[in-house]
Amino acid sequence: MVNRILTHEQIQHTVKRIAYQIYEANVNEKEIVVAGIVGGGLNFAKKIATVLKKITDAQIVLCKLQMDKKNPLRSGVNTSIAEADYKNKSIVLVDDVLNSGTTLIYGVHHFLKTPIKQLKTAVLVNRNHKKYPIKADYKGISLSTSLSEHIRVEFESKNDAVYLE
Secondary structure (H helix, E strand, O other): OOEEEEOHHHHHHHHHHHHHHHHHHOOOOOEEEEEEEOOHHHHHHHHHHHHHHHHOOOEEEEEEEEEOOOOHHHHOEEEOOOHHHOOOOEEEEEEEEEOOOHHHHHHHHHHOOOOOOEEEEEEEEEOOOOOOOOOOOEEEEEOOOOOOOOEEEEOOOOOOEEEEO
16 A cells, blocks of 8 residues: 655655755855765755755865665765765755665765864655664654655656655
8 A cells, every 4th residue: 555645745845845944054164065865865855955946155065975875884875966066064964764874874984084073964864663762853754654654755847755565
């Protein structure tokens, strides 16, 4: 059975709310790095960055975070921007779903190897099945799900949706 959890309109509203929350936490920053984990996280990060560019004069830098989600230790974490471009900056690490926390914790670990001003996390769906001490600072929706259930996020032009399967 498939249930639609969030509609396109609800996701657009969530993106705006999270962007404003990020702006409020970074109101005095000249530059904000929005780092999206490749896949759904990067798509969500692009949407947040688009809204941020409209509501702040700060420079919004979109960073792609690439890793093997099944085995992040094997491939490590790579960013699309150089370390110097995020050093001493405010960073928001973005993913679509926080499930076990593995992906976010490895992303956070990568950025903590460099002196940064601030690091926050943003997710569209927080599932509450964490095995690591990581939380979403900005979240769209929290769902209490069973481990057998699956969350599917679709980012399609004018037809974004989140499904519980």
